[in-house]
Every structure is written in structure tokens, then in C-alpha cells.
Amino acid sequence: MAKQRNEIEEKYTWDLSTIFPTDEAFEEELAQVSEEVKKAASLAGHLLDSADSLLTTTEVQLDLMRRIEKLYSYAHMKNDQDTRVAKYQEYQAKGMTLYSDFGQSFAFYEPEFMAITEEQYQAFLAEQPALQQYQHYFDKLLKKKAHILTQREEELLAGAGEIFGAAGETFAILDNADIVFPMVHDEDGNEVQLSHGNYITLVESKNREVRKEAYEALYSVYEQYQHTMLRLCRPMSRFTITMRKSASSHLPVKRLCQLTLFQKASMTA
Secondary structure (H helix, E strand, O other): OOOOHHHOOHHHOOOHHHOOOOHHHHHHHHHHHHHHHHHHHHHOOOOOOOHHHHHHHHHHHHHHHHHHHHHHHHHHHHHHHOOOOHHHHHHHHHHHHHHHHHHHHOOOHHHHHOOOOHHHHHHHHHHOHHHHHHHHHHHHHHHOHHHOOOHHHHHHHHHHHHHHHHHHHHHHHHHHHHOOOOEEEOOOOOEEEOOHHHHHHHHOOOOHHHHHHHHHHHHHHHHHOHHHHHHHHHHHHHHHHHHHHOOOOOOOHHHHHOOOOHHHHHHHO
8 A cells, every 4th residue: 555645754755944944934925925916017017117117127027936936836846745635735726826916917028028129128238237137038038029919918818827727736636636546566466556656667567467457557547537637628728729719819829838737737647
């Protein structure tokens, strides 16, 4: 029988205290960043007012993104420790919400930045030397100019991320917490419970019967949920088709996929 998370020696588990020392520290930072993300929406409409404005807004955006990535990493990994724990399911959900809120607050950034002329761009770099450290970042943005939407469209897409990410989260809980795989045999003939952790070892066995039993056992379980998994796939597929038919049809499908973790879950299935 596979060990439960609380039965594993601490030395074999990852140390998330290097990200946040305690859950309380995480929650405190989460509350603070959430408030700052809301306030950041007031920066809209002023990005190109001056070189200093561009610098300030850029640094606020990048600083918040780094902090959000740290928060989400902690929440996601805490949830991965045991996907049955409601507290950490909530942490991950809050992390996804924060990403969505951030996207909506800064939906103005790229559309406004694309209005900059080459002369203004060079003048800003000369006027405010601190902007030069972000020149590579700016140049990459300008290369995407043909694919940047209006602020309103960017806000809608950012807001859709959490909605369509729900399918990926649902699959992750189903796959990691609710599904129970059957018993199989290892190379020594011992009966072991199949899991995501030992599946690769078993299917790489030199014994063909071991490989076959592990493979068939895993996918026979997934086959029982094929209709559920198909239903999870449908919302994202319909969303992509709708967007391609809409007035925003010039938006690459790849851009749509970046809005959600659903694609990862679909490939895993």
C-alpha cells in the first residue's frame, strides 16, 4: 500500500519554508499583494505621460508579477503535497484568482505601450537611463504588436483565464486525489498499488508482463472516466472556436492557451 503524505519522513519532502516560513506569512503577503493589484488599475491611461511614468508603471508591474509568482508557487506546491486538503485547494484557487486580477489590472499596459513612436521611445531611453535595463523587455513587446488587442479585449481575456482554468483544476483533483489505481505486480512478483509515482518505473521494466499489467491497469481506470474527461475538454474547445469566429479572430490560438492551465491537464489525460 502506498504511503500517505503524513507517513513520509520529512527529509524526503520539499522545504517550502524557503518561499514562505509559515502559512500565516503567505496569507499576509497574499492580502497585501491583492490590495496593491487593485490599486494598480489606477495607473491606466498614464503609461506614456513621461519617461518617469513608463519607468514607475513598468517596475510596479514587474515587481507585482514576481511576488505573485512566489505566492502561486507556494500555493501550488502546498496543494500538490496532498490535493485532498481543502485549505491548500483554496490557496491554489486564490493564486489563480490573483493572476486573473493582475491581468485585468494591467490589461492597459501593452495596448498603451504599443502607441509609442520610435522617436518617443528613443527619447524616453535617453531621458531616463533607468529604462535602459528594460530595453530588451520593451523590444520583445514591440515584436508582438500585431497580436496585441485593445484594453477592453485584453481585460476580457485576462478575466476568462480563471473561468477556463477551472477545468484543469477539476482534472487535477480527480487525477491526484479521487482516482484510486488497482494493485499490480513489480519485477519481483510483489503486489504493489499502482500510482503516478511508480508507474514510470513499472512501464520501464525489462519484464514485458510487468509493463503490460501497469499500462493496462492505469488506462483501464482512466477509461472509466472518459465521458467526464471529454466534458472537461469541451468548454475550452468551444471557447477557442468562438474566439476564432469573433471579431478578435486574429488572436493566435496559442495566446488563448496561455490563459489557462487546462491545456496541460488535457495532455496529461
